Amino acid sequence: MNRYSLISTTLVLIISAAVWWQGTSGFKAFTSEAARRIDVLEYPRKLSGLDFENQTFENINFSDYKGKVVLLDFIYTSCPDICYALGFSFKSIKAELEEAGLQEQIQIVNITFNLEQDTPERLSAYVQRYTSDHDMWHGLRLKDPGQLKQLLSDFGVVVIPNEHGGFDHNAAIHILDKEGRLVGIHDYQSQQQIVAQIREQISATVL
Amino acid sequence: MSSSISVIHPNLSAGARKTLLTYLAISAVVFLLMMVFGASMRYEQSEWLGMGPQYFYQIMTAHGIGMIGIVGLAASAVMWFFLSRHVQLSTPILVANLVFFLIGVVLILGAIFIGGFAAAWTFLYPLPAMGKGVWGNHAAASYLVGLLLIGVGFLLLYLDTARGIMKKYGNLGKALGWPQLFFNSQDEAPPSAVIASTMVLIVNIAGIAAGAVVLVLSLVNLYMPSYELDPLLVKNLIYFFGHVFINAAIYQAVIAVYEILPLYTNRPWKPTKVFILSWTLSTLMVMSVYPHHLLMDFAMPKWALIMGQIISYMSGFPVLVVTAIGALTLIYRSGIKWDVTSRLLILSMLGWACGVIPAIVDGTISVNNVMHNTLWVPGHFHIYLLLGLLPMLFGFMYYLVQSNGNKVGAVDDVAFWFYLVGGMGFVTMFLLSGKESIPRRWAAHLSEWVPYDRIASVFATLVVIGALVFAYRFLTRLSRINIATS
Amino acid sequence: MSRSILFFVLFLYLLSYSIIGQWFEVSMVRHVLIQIPCLVLAGYLFGRKSLINNRFLILINDKGLAGILMCIFIGGYWMLPRALDAALAGSNMALVKYISLPFFVGIPLAISWQRIHPIARAVIKIEFLTMLFRLGWLYLVSPNRLCNFYQLNEQIILGKCFLIIATSLSLYWILQLFAEDYREQETLKKNNLYDQASS
Numbered sequence A: 001m002n003r004y005s006l007i008s009t010t011l012v013l014i015i016s017a018a019v020w021w022q023g024t025s026g027f028k029a030f031t032s033e034a035a036r037r038i039d040v041l042e043y044p045r046k047l048s049g050l051d052f053e054n055q056t057f058e059n060i061n062f063s064d065y066k067g068k069v070v071l072l073d074f075i076y077t078s079c080p081d082i083c084y085a086l087g088f089s090f091k092s093i094k095a096e097l098e099e100a101g102l103q104e105q106i107q108i109v110n111i112t113f114n115l116e117q118d119t120p121e122r123l124s125a126y127v128q129r130y131t132s133d134h135d136m137w138h139g140l141r142l143k144d145p146g147q148l149k150q151l152l153s154d155f156g157v158v159v160i161p162n163e164h165g166g167f168d169h170n171a172a173i174h175i176l177d178k179e180g181r182l183v184g185i186h187d188y189q190s191q192q193q194i195v196a197q198i199r200e201q202i203s204a205t206v207l
Numbered sequence B: 001m002s003s004s005i006s007v008i009h010p011n012l013s014a015g016a017r018k019t020l021l022t023y024l025a026i027s028a029v030v031f032l033l034m035m036v037f038g039a040s041m042r043y044e045q046s047e048w049l050g051m052g053p054q055y056f057y058q059i060m061t062a063h064g065i066g067m068i069g070i071v072g073l074a075a076s077a078v079m080w081f082f083l084s085r086h087v088q089l090s091t092p093i094l095v096a097n098l099v100f101f102l103i104g105v106v107l108i109l110g111a112i113f114i115g116g117f118a119a120a121w122t123f124l125y126p127l128p129a130m131g132k133g134v135w136g137n138h139a140a141a142s143y144l145v146g147l148l149l150i151g152v153g154f155l156l157l158y159l160d161t162a163r164g165i166m167k168k169y170g171n172l173g174k175a176l177g178w179p180q181l182f183f184n185s186q187d188e189a190p191p192s193a194v195i196a197s198t199m200v201l202i203v204n205i206a207g208i209a210a211g212a213v214v215l216v217l218s219l220v221n222l223y224m225p226s227y228e229l230d231p232l233l234v235k236n237l238i239y240f241f242g243h244v245f246i247n248a249a250i251y252q253a254v255i256a257v258y259e260i261l262p263l264y265t266n267r268p269w270k271p272t273k274v275f276i277l278s279w280t281l282s283t284l285m286v287m288s289v290y291p292h293h294l295l296m297d298f299a300m301p302k303w304a305l306i307m308g309q310i311i312s313y314m315s316g317f318p319v320l321v322v323t324a325i326g327a328l329t330l331i332y333r334s335g336i337k338w339d340v341t342s343r344l345l346i347l348s349m350l351g352w353a354c355g356v357i358p359a360i361v362d363g364t365i366s367v368n369n370v371m372h373n374t375l376w377v378p379g380h381f382h383i384y385l386l387l388g389l390l391p392m393l394f395g396f397m398y399y400l401v402q403s404n405g406n407k408v409g410a411v412d413d414v415a416f417w418f419y420l421v422g423g424m425g426f427v428t429m430f431l432l433s434g435k436e437s438i439p440r441r442w443a444a445h446l447s448e449w450v451p452y453d454r455i456a457s458v459f460a461t462l463v464v465i466g467a468l469v470f471a472y473r474f475l476t477r478l479s480r481i482n483i484a485t486s
Numbered sequence C: 001m002s003r004s005i006l007f008f009v010l011f012l013y014l015l016s017y018s019i020i021g022q023w024f025e026v027s028m029v030r031h032v033l034i035q036i037p038c039l040v041l042a043g044y045l046f047g048r049k050s051l052i053n054n055r056f057l058i059l060i061n062d063k064g065l066a067g068i069l070m071c072i073f074i075g076g077y078w079m080l081p082r083a084l085d086a087a088l089a090g091s092n093m094a095l096v097k098y099i100s101l102p103f104f105v106g107i108p109l110a111i112s113w114q115r116i117h118p119i120a121r122a123v124i125k126i127e128f129l130t131m132l133f134r135l136g137w138l139y140l141v142s143p144n145r146l147c148n149f150y151q152l153n154e155q156i157i158l159g160k161c162f163l164i165i166a167t168s169l170s171l172y173w174i175l176q177l178f179a180e181d182y183r184e185q186e187t188l189k190k191n192n193l194y195d196q197a198s199s
């Protein structure tokens, strides 16, 4: 093999390694969902201060949850499957935390991305499926539909309409720390890890 | 009758000669070691050792994969030696295969004896991922990657075989003798070494490809358990790959019989139409039957399983029958010269033929329900591996050792009888134990089974002693092996 | 003749990289099985036609090693679900895709394929097949959507397509090994243009 080919082969190998390293977060994430999870773990993410209203028509901003650890997911109220699974998972996490006497320290939040249909009334009914405690468990909608894109891209969530009139969307539970930063994203099946991270965040001191 | 058997290879390069002898020397050592492992399992079941179940299963895993791997290596050396008389093969690739093999062996041994991996050589899903503290995921991964590397090495070797054969004979059909078989071609048929190697490369490349798929999927599942695989499909792929590989080892080693026996009887063994037909049939049976129900029958009905079982046992049948009859007619009234080589080769024919009988018995539905998962099964495959395949390989080693006038002593004759008596007794004990419904793969046996185990242990010891002499003889005579060029 | 091929290449390229491109990209199957292959094919045909005898490329691509490695690694990158998502997320990754597939996968493939060792060619073919089988199988059993931009059922269709393609391709290649005569090919190749150029 001649010298030029040796150089070009080395270059190809270096560049490919860089592309793969960069493109898979160091061979750890092969899907964008995995990538976003790793990313927030390493770099807690600040979120934009958007305006919401909840199921009781109160105005809500993420900063209202300051001092609490927030459990959050994205839903639409007519979802036939994933959102149910997420909801029941929240319910069981909530029960576990209540047993440990930690209910004061957490806030559960469902944010709808179906702004056309999900009114505060429907959100209220949605929350009522799982709890009658409408303080600890909020259903939120953006006041300004124009901000939806910003909201979803802050979280790295993608929502695509499907042929049944519903939506396909990331099925994950998000955790915000007491400062309102996104610090964790988990499968809804991983209750153990979720509770562990919540406990860790509760005991973390606020600077 | 000539006084010495000539070992001739017109175009064996020094490098290839050295590599082939390295293949065989490693094989001789590993055969012996794995046999000691095998015997120690029997000693353990006889309550003579007390190593405990954890070591037992590690040793069982090592014995299984070690034997399968090493017979593959040794058999490929036999094939290479005889095939390279007819077609041009690449020595660097022969070396590359050995390198991949050794790296794979290191990973596998590490997985078993450092990582504690003991999921049996078949690594059936989802066992590798369920070490439960006995072994970790990394140990399982190391085992799987080791196998994968060994597969890559063999893949290179068979691809090179394919290239060499096609370059000389045009394509695989012609190399299998189809023009002679179907089109009455008057050209001389390819030699048996070429026909056999073609069959082997076809089935082994397919088998390795299936293995490469399932190994990687198992690796994915190890680290991402939410990707659940269909256990039945995984099992089929693994068995396709394992079954094909071990059978292909026999089809490669049998070339030694085709090439060496005629020297002892002074009669030629020319591929006849029936011979060509049988190899074609066996190729087609392996290739068409098995993949068909792998791909189509995602959930397999029972009859398909049983059919598959029987047909996969039977797929070697045509070759076996033709070879056994061929060998018989070759020896009949030929005044064959008896020495260790020819005895081993004749034994191999008998062992191979006998091994099929228990297999067919086992394949029968009513028997299968009772016998499967008993020691009947190791009984059947040890017959044709221990008494069929290994004698071919040892026979080839003796053929080289006794090359061109070199002599061996009476010890070797005694060793042969040790091997023969020990081997037959050993497998008979497996079969008898199976008849008593003693389960296979149990580290500790009930007290009423122990007498069987002890008798088997004695026979196993005889085999080991015989093999010890074979291996010793080959290793100490390595430098005197004399391969003539004409 | 050569002009018509160039037009065809341009056509394939524009077909993928244009408004029509969006039609490809809304479906995972069309994206992966039509658009990406078209982009690679465009580069491949162009390379075959115009670059295969380029002296400089021959110089830096001895035995086809650098080229085939580039083709494998960059092509492999675009098999990652994450790469598909990135190309759809509206960033400049889309542009990267339209450039890298023809230029860093198609062209290197064209100028290297005949130049690499025949055994390496066979290994790559087999690895390509087994990769399709593995991906197909994984797509069928994956409990989650692998791409945020595509639905689960599309992923399953794509998985089945992979299996079908892999099966047909294996059958085709196996038949070839029985039907063609490789003796003649070997001698034919001796008179091949490119062999003279490289020697």
Ligand code: HEM
Pocket: B035, B036, B037, B038, B039, B041, B042, B060, B061, B063, B064, B065, B067, B068, B071, B120, B121, B122, B378, B382, B385, B386, B389, B390, B439, B440, B441, B442, B460, B463, B464
């Ligand atoms: C002295 C010779 C040998 C002895 C003493 C021996 C002994 C054994 C024993 C005791 C077992 C375990 C049986 C059980 O399930 O309880 C076994 C399994 C096995 N043996 Fe051998 N063996 C010998 C030669 C061979 C040879 C030559 C081969 C292959 C070429 C071989 C391949 C295997 C395989 C594949 C298994 C199955 C392991 C498993 O169940 O995972 N053995 N052998």
Ligand SMILES: [Cu+2]
Pocket: A075, A076, A079, A080, A081, A082, A083, A084, A169
């Ligand atoms: Cu939903």
